[in-house]
Amino acid sequence: MGFWKSVSGRSEPAPARLDSLFEVPSAAVILQTETGFVPAGTGSVCYRGAAGAAFAQTQQDVLDLLEASSSAPEVAVSRDSFGFTWVSVSGDPADPSGLCTDLHAVNTTLEAAGFGPGLLCTLVPFQDQAGRRLGLVYLYKQGTYYAFAPTGPQQRDNLLELQVRDVLAQELPMEQDLQRWLAVWDAPGL
Amino acid sequence: MASTRFIPDTGLTVRMTTVMFLLGALFVGLVVAVMFVVSGSGATWWPLIGVAGIGVAVYQWWNSDKVAMRAMRAREVTPEEAPELHGMIDRLCALADMPKPRVGIADLDLPNAFATGRSPERAVVCVTTGIMGKLTPEELEAVLAHELSHVAHRDVLVMTVASSAGIVAGMLTRGAQFGALTRDRNSNNGIAFLVVLAVSLVVYAVSFFLTRLLSRYRELSADRAGAYLTMKPAALASALQKITGEIAAIPQGDLRASKAMNAFFIAPAISGATLKTLTSTHPSLEQRLEQLARIQAELGRPES
Numbered sequence: 001m002g003f004w005k006s007v008s009g010r011s012e013p014a015p016a017r018l019d020s021l022f023e024v025p026s027a028a029v030i031l032q033t034e035t036g037f038v039p040a041g042t043g044s045v046c047y048r049g050a051a052g053a054a055f056a057q058t059q060q061d062v063l064d065l066l067e068a069s070s071s072a073p074e075v076a077v078s079r080d081s082f083g084f085t086w087v088s089v090s091g092d093p094a095d096p097s098g099l100c101t102d103l104h105a106v107n108t109t110l111e112a113a114g115f116g117p118g119l120l121c122t123l124v125p126f127q128d129q130a131g132r133r134l135g136l137v138y139l140y141k142q143g144t145y146y147a148f149a150p151t152g153p154q155q156r157d158n159l160l161e162l163q164v165r166d167v168l169a170q171e172l173p174m175e176q177d178l179q180r181w182l183a184v185w186d187a188p189g190l
Numbered sequence: 191m192a193s194t195r196f197i198p199d200t201g202l203t204v205r206m207t208t209v210m211f212l213l214g215a216l217f218v219g220l221v222v223a224v225m226f227v228v229s230g231s232g233a234t235w236w237p238l239i240g241v242a243g244i245g246v247a248v249y250q251w252w253n254s255d256k257v258a259m260r261a262m263r264a265r266e267v268t269p270e271e272a273p274e275l276h277g278m279i280d281r282l283c284a285l286a287d288m289p290k291p292r293v294g295i296a297d298l299d300l301p302n303a304f305a306t307g308r309s310p311e312r313a314v315v316c317v318t319t320g321i322m323g324k325l326t327p328e329e330l331e332a333v334l335a336h337e338l339s340h341v342a343h344r345d346v347l348v349m350t351v352a353s354s355a356g357i358v359a360g361m362l363t364r365g366a367q368f369g370a371l372t373r374d375r376n377s378n379n380g381i382a383f384l385v386v387l388a389v390s391l392v393v394y395a396v397s398f399f400l401t402r403l404l405s406r407y408r409e410l411s412a413d414r415a416g417a418y419l420t421m422k423p424a425a426l427a428s429a430l431q432k433i434t435g436e437i438a439a440i441p442q443g444d445l446r447a448s449k450a451m452n453a454f455f456i457a458p459a460i461s462g463a464t465l466k467t468l469t470s471t472h473p474s475l476e477q478r479l480e481q482l483a484r485i486q487a488e489l490g491r492p493e494s
Contacts, residue, residue, distance in 0.1 A: 008210075009343045009411030010203055013196050013418050014287040048285065050195075050421035052490020082281055083328055083422075114195035118421050120285055141287035154273075179290050182280050 013117030016140035018107045020173065024124055024136065025097040027145075027171040034167045037126035037134050041093030042189040045106045048118040049085045058113040062087065062106050069105065071098045080186045084120055088188040099124070107140075121182070123148075125189040134160065135190050137182070144175035148183065150190055156183060196418055197488055199411075206407040210352065213400050216393055217355035223389045224362065227382045236386065239365040243358035251350040255292075255307040255314045262304070264296035264316045275322075278331050279315065279338070286419050288342055291315045301325070301433050305337035306346050313341040325429050332416060332426035333433075339415035345408050352404050356397035362390040398469075405471040413478055414485065421489060423482040434475050 005011065031037050049055055059077075066075045066089060073091040080086060089102045103122055110116060119140040126134045135148040147164035149157040161181070165174045175181060184190075221240070228236050250257065259266070269276040275293055283290045291307065294316035301321040307313030315337045322330065340346075366387035417423040 006342055007344050007348050008203060008207055009408060009415075010198060011339065011342050011411075011415045012198070014285070048421050050489045051424055051486060054490050054492050055421075057492065081327075082277060083331065084281065115421075117196070117418070118285075120281060139284055141284060180284060182284060183277075 014141045016107065016111065016116045016119040017143035018104065018111065018140070020143055020145075021100050021104055021107070021122060021138060022097075023172055024100050024138075027136070027168050028096045028124075028126070030168060030171050031126060031136075031164065035164065036128045037132075037164075038128070039093050039096045039099070040125040040127050040133075040189060041099070042088055042090045043099045043103050043122065043124045044086045044088035044188050045103055045122050046080075046084050046086050046120045046184070046187070047110060047115070048083070048120060050115055050118060054113065055115060058110060058115060059085075061113075062109045065105055065109055066102060069102060071095070071102060073099075073102055076188065078188055080184075086188050096124070121184070123184065123187050123189065132157075132160070133190050134164065135184065135187060136164075137184065139175065139180065139182075142175060142180065143173060144180075145172045146175040146181045148181065148187075148190075150183075150185060154183075154185065195489055195491075199414060202407060202410060202414075206404065206411070209400055209404045209407065210348075213352050213355055213397060213404065216397055216400070217358070220355060220359055220362075220389065220393045224386060227385050227389075230382060236362070236365065239361050240358045243361040244354060246361075247350050247354045247357050251346060252308055254346050254350075255312060258304065258306040259294055259314060259316065262294075262296040262298070262316060262318075264294040266292055266294050266314070274327070275317070275330075275334075278327070278334055282331070282335055282338055282419060286338060286342065288338065291338070291341055295319060295322075303333050303337050305340045307341065308346065309344065310341050315341065321433070324432055328422065328425045329429035329432065332420050332422060333429050335419045336412050336416035336426060339412040339419070340408070342415065343408065343411060345412070348408065349401070349405065353397070353401050356394055356401060359390040359393040359397065362386055363394060366390065402469050402471060406473045409472050410478065410481060413481060417482055417485045423486040423489070427479050427482045430475060430478055 028039050049059065063075055063077070066073060071091050073089045076088045076090075078086050078088070087106055089099065089106075091099045091102065107116075107119060110119060121140060122138040124136045124138075126136065128134075133150060136145060137148050138145050145168065147161040149160045149164075151157045168174060224236060224240065267275070272293065272295065275295075279290060279293060289311055291305070291310070291313035292315070294314050296316055296318045298318040299320040300318055301324045303315070303317040303321055305313060305315045315334065317330070317333070321333065325333065366383045369383040413426065417426050420426070
């Protein structure tokens with residue numbers, strides 16, 4: 001946002017950057033070879049639902065679209081304690097690109113209805129042989145990724161997160177500002 | 191295909207820009223008038239008073255975070271001390287794509303919140319314990335979004351620049367009073383002092399009303415931006431109703447201590463009766479609710 005625009009009080013809602021989501025499948029391959037984490041086969045989109053009938057209609061459109069899609073994934077909707085909505089999609093763990101297409105459908109439908117500024121993040125969970133969980137989180141407004149590895153209630157494995165950042169640095173735009181690495185404790189799929 | 195439901199309020203922008211322009215013109219007028227008088231008399235030290243006034247304003251702006259935190263007896267809190275507050279602000283900042291400000295809590299029963307700091311990178315958002323107890327999480331989030339909009343709009347910088355004409359005029363008034371009382375032996379000098387006194391008094395009065403007007407417009411823009419950020423105008427509306435209701439219900443005598451901070455509060459703590467609409471730092475509750483209702487209608491409009 002430009003300086004003059006901000007001092008004259010004309011800030012606009014930040015638009016979401018959608019297309020980077022398709023870089024996840026190739027990053028998943030790197031992650032598997034380097035760290036042993038494989039996709040859990042689910043993914044979720046987190047957004048702020050707007051008040052009013054228009055948004056309820058749009059959300060229903062999203063769910064209808066997912067049910068009608070070729071991969072026909074299982075869809076679940078939940079709300080977290082911060083008032084954000086999570087739409088989670090479960091599909092075939094061997095097909096991360098199909099999953100990304102489904103997640104992208106959620107984004108584009110919301111954006112087409114004018115609710116793009118409400119998109120917060122997308123989460124793609126991974127797991128390894130030892131049962132450790134790792135979420136690859138995409139921040140829509142910054143257009144960057146970071147790893148979130150919960151190890152218990154309110155505890156996260158920072159070493160693993162930093163390791164994933166370094167492993168994927170060539171593949172994905174990783175978030176450099178550590179303050180932006182949101183802790184999404186109650187995210188579905190983790 | 192609508193990519194956003196955000197409707198810019200051109201009328202508000204035009205009104206706000208006009209007020210900012212008038213304040214700038216007022217400042218230039220003051221400087222020109224003083225220079226004109228100074229060149230006629232021998233007192234070349236007058237501009238120094240004006241420069242000192244600017245210095246005071248710059249100092250206040252530069253240290254606004256520390257000064258305001260100290261004035262409100264607020265302390266900075268870490269994510270471990272206030273995880274929910276930090277979680278809300280984290281999410282709002284990610285949603286708005288802005289740097290995260292520091293977070294403070296003031297131990298006050300008065301339900302209020304303010305944001306200050308010289309730039310978005312050095313900002314601090316502060317809430318009172320009263321507001322955290324009185325509002326639901328959803329309403330608190332709406333209030334935080336309003337305060338973050340103040341940060342994004344650089345309101346501390348804007349209001350400091352806007353009030354600098356008034357500050358300089360105020361200091362010149364003092365200087366001219368002093369000069370007119372003590373140095374009236376030279377009649378040419380005495381008249382010059384009186385001219386400066388009159389000019390600065392007028393500038394001070396006009397800038398007082400203009401800065402208050404500007405402050406009200408800034409509040410309306412922050413309401414707008416905050417409502418679009420949380421996408422829940424109704425939450426901000428109910429928060430405002432609760433806060434203003436609570437404040438009006440509290441006896442006025444207890445509230446005087448926080449009067450100097452009023453321009454930075456989400457809702458003012460003092461309800462004046464006379465000249466209220468012209469001199470208040472915040473727009474009326476009806477005006478704010480009306481605007482939020484318009485945003486609500488826009489967000490809920492079915493797709494055409």
